[in-house]
Amino acid sequence: MKTGKRLSILGDSVSTYKGVSDDANANARLLFNPYFYQPPFPLEKTYWKRLMEKFDMTLCVNNSRSGGNLSGRENPDSGVNRAGDLSRDDGTAPDWIIVFMGINDLGRRVEPSVFFADYERTLMTITEKYPLATVCCVNLPDRDPIMKKQTERFNAEIEKAVKGAGDRFLIADLFGSRLNNDCYYNNTVDGLHPDEDGMRIIAEVIEEAISKRI
Numbered sequence: 705m706k707t708g709k710r711l712s713i714l715g716d717s718v719s720t721y722k723g724v725s726d727d728a729n730a731n732a733r734l735l736f737n738p739y740f741y742q743p744p745f746p747l748e749k750t751y752w753k754r755l756m757e758k759f760d761m762t763l764c765v766n767n768s769r770s771g772g773n774l775s776g777r778e779n780p781d782s783g784v785n786r787a788g789d790l791s792r793d794d795g796t797a798p799d800w801i802i803v804f805m806g807i808n809d810l811g812r813r814v815e816p817s818v819f820f821a822d823y824e825r826t827l828m829t830i831t832e833k834y835p836l837a838t839v840c841c842v843n844l845p846d847r848d849p850i851m852k853k854q855t856e857r858f859n860a861e862i863e864k865a866v867k868g869a870g871d872r873f874l875i876a877d878l879f880g881s882r883l884n885n886d887c888y889y890n891n892t893v894d895g896l897h898p899d900e901d902g903m904r905i906i907a908e909v910i911e912e913a914i915s916k917r918i
Contacts, residue, residue: 711761712790712798712837713752714783714826715768716805718897718906721747725768733789738770740897749900752802754907759914764798765790774805775814775822784822787829797834802910803827804842807896810851810858820861827869840913841866842876842906847888847896855879876913881905 713719720726722742728735747753756763767786774783783805791797803826809819830839843859846852859879866873883905889895891902898906 709759709761709799710764710796711752711756711800711802712764713766713768713802714787714790714805714830715766715802716772716774716783716808717741717768717770718807719750719752719766719768719802719804720770721750721766724763725766727766730763730792731765731767731789732793733786734765734767737768739768740770745893746900749903751898751903751906751910754904755802755910755914758907758911759918761800764796765792771808772805773809773812773814774826775809775819777822777825782822784826784829787826788833790830790834798837800914801830801834801837801839802842803830803839806844806858806862810844810855816854816857816861819858820865823862823865824868827865827873831869831872837872838917839869839873840876840910841873842910843879845878845881845888846884849885852885874913874917876910878906878909881909883909 717740720739720741722739725739726734726737767789776782777784843862844855866875891899893899
């Protein structure tokens with residue numbers, strides 16, 4: 705399916721790639737973004753590059769930061785404060801935005817109410833800055849049976865924020881996918897970050913959600 709649309713990403717380490725998520729030529733704010741993914745991991749095997757190929761999208765801005773929380777209004781590098789930096793410095797704005805954050809908030813035991821307030825604020829900023837963009841919010845994977853209940857709580861907060869944001873916002877249900885606690889570890893490079901197969905599953909989940917709106 706060909707769309708010719710521009711895609712931006714607000715993410716954490718799962719969405720990073722050296723030379724892309726820290727590309728100051730696209731947006732100067734990206735310059736010091738730390739990254740996880742780099743060669744020899746193939747760029748074309750990242751979930752977002754797979755999606756770009758599938759939908760004939762071009763990358764606008766990948767504002768992803770390894771280790772980053774979504775929450776933390778006092779931190780300029782948090783997702784809630786990077787949500788307004790998803791356009792290029794020349795003014796080019798995205799048609800589609802993927803928000804894929806929260807894993808670090810969960811791991812650092814951010815209070816769900818704080819996470820919700822900052823997720824809601826993130827979507828409000830996107831609405832204000834990019835009123836024509838359609839936004840796909842990816843929920844958190846079921847990767848650890850010990851944290852399953854808290855993951856469900858965080859995902860409920862994501863769902864509540866997305867429902868309140870309006871019709872241009874949708875959810876890609878990674879929690880309900882095949883990338884769950886039965887196989888998550890086997891689809892990672894280090895127990896946390898997806899390998900090529902894990903990236904493929906993430907791409908398939910987001911593809912299904914986006915296809916319903918294109």
